[in-house]
Amino acid sequence: MANAKQVLDVQVSKGVTVAQSNEHTRRWTEKGWEHAMKIGNYDPTREHLNFEIMTGGKVCPVDKNRGIPERIADILSRRGIKDPNEGLAEPKYRTVVNIIFGGSRERMQELAFGKQKVDFEKGADNARVERKRDIEHWAKDVYSFVCGKYGEQNIAAFVVHLDELNPHVHCTLLPIKDGRFAYKEIFAGKDKYEFSARMKQLHTDFFAEVNTKWGMSRGTSVSETGARHRTTEEYRRMLSEECTTIEENISRHQKVLTELQSDIRLAERRVKGLTTMVENLQKTKAEKEAQLSVAERDLEAHKGDTVQLTGQIQKLEKELHEIDERLADKHGKLQEADRQLSGLKEEVDAIRERTDELKEEAYKYSHDVHSKVDSLLKDVLLENMVNEYRSTSVQMNPSQRQMFDDTLMQSIAEQGVEVMHCATLLFLGMVDDATTFAEGRGGGGGGSDLKWGRDEDEDNRAWALRCMKRASRMMRPAIGKKSKR
Structure with a gap:
């Protein structure tokens, strides 16, 4: 599981629709389930495994009696805060931040189901699959992270889905600070660059505080x-x-x-x-x-x-x-x-x-x-x-071997590392260093009729080839000398 990575996605909206609320809480009729299964990978036989984290970090069954819009209205009424979109013909202000928390599919399935055999094909029967405690502990850690960063009083819903292909959390958050909606101040920042920096920092904080403990990497x-x-x-x-x-x-x-x-x-x-x-x-x-x-x-x-x-x-x-x-x-x-x-x-x-x-x-x-x-x-x-x-x-016999005398192939085969190093020095214009290097290893054949110095219109490949040929000659022992081995 060394390659497991965390997943964190932030989506902003001007409210929560009834359809969105029903999707999060699975408040669907039979026809609703049929439609959902046509367009997505939902498993109604695993729906009973879903849960939500309530106030105080308590693991509870998903509350289908109250929709998320109702929960938001209750929170605002209790705290005496007005929804800025109330009364407008069309919503104008960003009042809801939906955050999806998760990780690599294999790792999340391991947390949710352990070593149980789960059939992820559509139409499969997984009624006997049980929810493991690890997914609950992980979800509580994520809940605690959100509470510490944005305030528990601002969490309208925190639902964990185990009936999809990749288990994950849907957190519905109200961007409220000092008794007022403050999305720009809390999330967006002054421009897109500050928003980008804040999102990267959120990923880093989430990894440091939660997922490093659960064997998931931050991602690079x-x-x-x-x-x-x-x-x-x-x-x-x-x-x-x-x-x-x-x-x-x-x-x-x-x-x-x-x-x-x-x-x-x-x-x-x-x-x-x-x-x-x-x-x-x-x-x-x-x-x-x-x-x-x-x-x-x-x-x-x-x-x-x-x-x-x-x-x-x-x-x-x-x-x-x-x-x-x-x-x-x-x-x-x-x-x-x-x-x-x-x-x-x-x-x-x-x-x-x-x-x-x-x-x-x-x-x-x-x-x-x-x-x-x-x-x-x-x-x-x-x-x-x-x-x-x-x-x-x-x-090879002597006549066949002679065909390769003084070739680049022969030079690379016999002194590959030295020739490459010498060629690199030449390519970088360090001629004196290349000469010293060649002479220090028994070379002495630097003199040649090859034109030296890079042409103005010579590309890197052509220049590299000439450097290789030059290095090959420089690494040859001078006449009367034996090559150092």
């Missing part, structure tokens, strides 16, 4: 994993784990983008509708003002019935007053709709930017790992060729 960044020497199998595992994590994050962001695009379309329709209403009201107002102006002129010029004109003027003035009130209301709603639309577009831009960063991260990571594997394969290939040459040269 791409730059860290790429900087360490690993075996081929480790590369394979590392690539698989890191790319899977990145792909999951990209998938999650794309899902959020889809939801935001839907919200944007609704917001755009709302803005368009309100704009049309305002334009129609302004047109009606202009018509009424024109009618009023005519009626006032006729009254002043004593044209027509005075009582009728006076009544018409009063009616028009009342209608204009009502139109002004409606215009003021629609202007306010239009400004709010514009702000919401701008906010949604900013969220889309930020998530798109982060998604692009993740894709670039995945590309760089994959390229880095493949480059290292490529270098490893080349090293193995070169070593194999050298060994084959050595074993074959022993069986």
Whole structure:
């Protein structure tokens, strides 16, 4: 279980829907379960294993009598805190933070089920499977961590699911500080960079306080994993784990983008509708003002019935007053709709930017790992060729062996390490050091008719090859000398 890693995912919302609450508490009808099983990997025969942590860290069956929105309302009422989204036509403020806590699938299944045989295929019967105490202890440690960091009074629900493929916690948290909602202050920070730093720190704190005890690693960044020497199998595992994590994050962001695009379309329709209403009201107002102006002129010029004109003027003035009130209301709603639309577009831009960063991260990571594997394969290939040459040269007659005299293959086969070191010094421009190194090991064939010095248009591969050839000549013993062995 050395490769087990923790999982921590933070999702922010402007409230909890009934559907979300039902999913967390499994408050489903038979049809609800059928639908859930069609779209996800749920096992109703393991549903009885789910539990939640209540106040004081007590392990309890999941309470299906009270939905999460009701629990939130009770918390706010008890503490005298108003939900800022209450009364708004559309929720505006981020009042709920959903945090998923978990770990690598194999490790979480071990905590939940121990060595019991569990069939994870859809439709399997796992009614006899029992919940192990380790998952309860782990969940209580996570609960304690959340309480210490954000306050137990702010936890609306803390449900542990064992009826899915990977056991995990759903924590519904209210971002409240000093008696008020303060999502930006507690989580977001002043910008996306501070938010990113806080999320990384949350991962680190979670590992240090909880998962180091439960045999799960913090996980490392791409730059860290790429900087360490690993075996081929480790590369394979590392690539698989890191790319899977990145792909999951990209998938999650794309899902959020889809939801935001839907919200944007609704917001755009709302803005368009309100704009049309305002334009129609302004047109009606202009018509009424024109009618009023005519009626006032006729009254002043004593044209027509005075009582009728006076009544018409009063009616028009009342209608204009009502139109002004409606215009003021629609202007306010239009400004709010514009702000919401701008906010949604900013969220889309930020998530798109982060998604692009993740894709670039995945590309760089994959390229880095493949480059290292490529270098490893080349090293193995070169070593194999050298060994084959050595074993074959022993069986050659003098005329056949002469064909390889003064070749790079012969030089690498006989003095591979020394030639490579000397070539490296030459490549780096350390000619004097390369000469000293060659002479110190019996070399003396440095003089040659090879052009020396790197050409301006010479690429690294061509330059490296010339350095290898030069090093090969430098490592040869001078005439009359014997090579040091």
